[in-house]
Amino acid sequence: MPRLVWFRQDLRIADNPALAAAAEGPLLCVYVLDDAAAGRWAHGGAQRWWLHHSLAALERALAARGAALHLARGSAREIIPRLAAAIGAGEVHAGRLTEPWARARDEAVHRALEAEGRRLVLHTSSLLHEPHRIRTGQGRPYSVYTPFARALFALGEPPPPLPAPARLLPAPGAPEGLPLAALGLIPAPPIPEWWREFPAHWTPGEAGAAERLARFARAALPAYGARRNTPGVEGTSGLSPHLRFGELSPRQVWHAARAAGARGEDAFLKEILWREFAHHLLWHRPDMPEQPLQQGFARFPWRPDAALLRAWRRGRTGYPIVDAGMRQLWRMGWMHNRVRMIAGSLLVKHLLQPWQEGAAWFWDTLLDGDLASNSASWQWVAGCGADAAPYFRVFNPVLQGEKFDTDGAYVRRWVPELARLPDRFLHKPWEAPEAVLRAAGVALGRDYPRPVIQHGEGRARALAAYAALRGAAEAA
Ligand SMILES: Cc1cc2nc3c(=O)[nH]c(=O)nc-3n(C[C@H](O)[C@H](O)[C@H](O)COP(=O)(O)OP(=O)(O)OC[C@H]3O[C@@H](n4cnc5c(N)ncnc54)[C@H](O)[C@@H]3O)c2cc1C
Numbered sequence: 001m002p003r004l005v006w007f008r009q010d011l012r013i014a015d016n017p018a019l020a021a022a023a024e025g026p027l028l029c030v031y032v033l034d035d036a037a038a039g040r041w042a043h044g045g046a047q048r049w050w051l052h053h054s055l056a057a058l059e060r061a062l063a064a065r066g067a068a069l070h071l072a073r074g075s076a077r078e079i080i081p082r083l084a085a086a087i088g089a090g091e092v093h094a095g096r097l098t099e100p101w102a103r104a105r106d107e108a109v110h111r112a113l114e115a116e117g118r119r120l121v122l123h124t125s126s127l128l129h130e131p132h133r134i135r136t137g138q139g140r141p142y143s144v145y146t147p148f149a150r151a152l153f154a155l156g157e158p159p160p161p162l163p164a165p166a167r168l169l170p171a172p173g174a175p176e177g178l179p180l181a182a183l184g185l186i187p188a189p190p191i192p193e194w195w196r197e198f199p200a201h202w203t204p205g206e207a208g209a210a211e212r213l214a215r216f217a218r219a220a221l222p223a224y225g226a227r228r229n230t231p232g233v234e235g236t237s238g239l240s241p242h243l244r245f246g247e248l249s250p251r252q253v254w255h256a257a258r259a260a261g262a263r264g265e266d267a268f269l270k271e272i273l274w275r276e277f278a279h280h281l282l283w284h285r286p287d288m289p290e291q292p293l294q295q296g297f298a299r300f301p302w303r304p305d306a307a308l309l310r311a312w313r314r315g316r317t318g319y320p321i322v323d324a325g326m327r328q329l330w331r332m333g334w335m336h337n338r339v340r341m342i343a344g345s346l347l348v349k350h351l352l353q354p355w356q357e358g359a360a361w362f363w364d365t366l367l368d369g370d371l372a373s374n375s376a377s378w379q380w381v382a383g384c385g386a387d388a389a390p391y392f393r394v395f396n397p398v399l400q401g402e403k404f405d406t407d408g409a410y411v412r413r414w415v416p417e418l419a420r421l422p423d424r425f426l427h428k429p430w431e432a433p434e435a436v437l438r439a440a441g442v443a444l445g446r447d448y449p450r451p452v453i454q455h456g457e458g459r460a461r462a463l464a465a466y467a468a469l470r471g472a473a474e475a476a
Pocket of ligand 1: 243273278369
């Protein structure tokens, strides 16, 4: 009997359990762009660029094995059952998703298929473990990372990745899908091509992902522990967009890291488990993208301010490490993790802007924008999430810059107007004597902004807001 494979966040053919389960007989491979179901969590702008190219790569990979990718746009609740009926499929295979909107949609598709005697079969595809299977000794979900990670390591090694099917047999009777361009993922002019630098940094698709993984395992993994916090070097894997779209499975990454020498509770594998943890949290707290996990923060006295938010988004806060990160994000669609934390902290603490605003900007501009990781990380930065850094710990953006970008390579690359400043003043140009500024060709307030707020003042404001929140909670 024919089967339908519904690709969602596993745009690959190797180690794809949904595809493997269907590949024994005739099949129809389908991708549905369903913006209405995702609502405000429809792919952001940068993700759409990636998705376009990733689907193109998947189309080519499937075609090389004899199958087409049927593309559709609209409600998957209607399209999937209709296509399953058109080819007479008994089963629809897909990878399990954790986003609340996707879970609701899967439930609806399941019911619609069942009503016609068909089945929706969900596989463990995007994660190492199903979030609902991992429980504490008391049978509850985890809310702290370290015991969660310990429990996952104790489960032993994940199963080895599945090979890509050699040949695929198309199901007869499949209707024509849309051409990729009809999905409209890449905005047409007059929208400016803000993504024009992306191809210099990234190759979406399974082959690009495998290439990047091999490069990382060879070059950066051995020194990952020492270099992962230095944004000026390629010290991390850069695999996040590939993982986000499932061009690689976490099992493949895990086993490649082991083969390249990652032993025991290796630092890199622990990062892979942060991703698992974020999805575990989202599964059990579907309100995480909107609401603080720590309820007390719901009444935090934010001070929304459009001008401050704009300065942060554009990389014009006057703090070089933050501005470098925000500009890297815009031009590359990605930001180094350490700088995400520093930039996020400035927004929510010094500037008192709601973390949801930061998360929304990241959602639109990150190629790796992932609902679970983005919401969990923003809540972590804001101090209101699971296992978060306490709110009263306020990063000093100057000291952070000096510590992690000591030689200034990162700031000089992304904030070139400061490139000629000596290291001593690079992270605090406002302290440079006039003659030093002049020699470096910098006029503060003209070429580069003065800080939007002084660190001491920002820190005091953040702590006062936190004290007010606690005072209100105690009085209640
Ligand atoms: C405010 C903020 C927002 C973030 N938003 C996202 C997001 O939308 N999508 C996203 O994938 N990551 C997000 N992260 C986590 C992290 O910054 C990125 O995963 C990482 O920078 C990706 O680069 P890499 O692939 O080189 O990471 P590596 O250091 O090579 O890590 C390997 C993989 O582990 C996973 N990972 C690493 N750190 C984390 C983490 N803290 N949480 C969850 N997974 C992690 C990623 O899949 C990553 O590709 C966010 C972090 C912060 C502080």
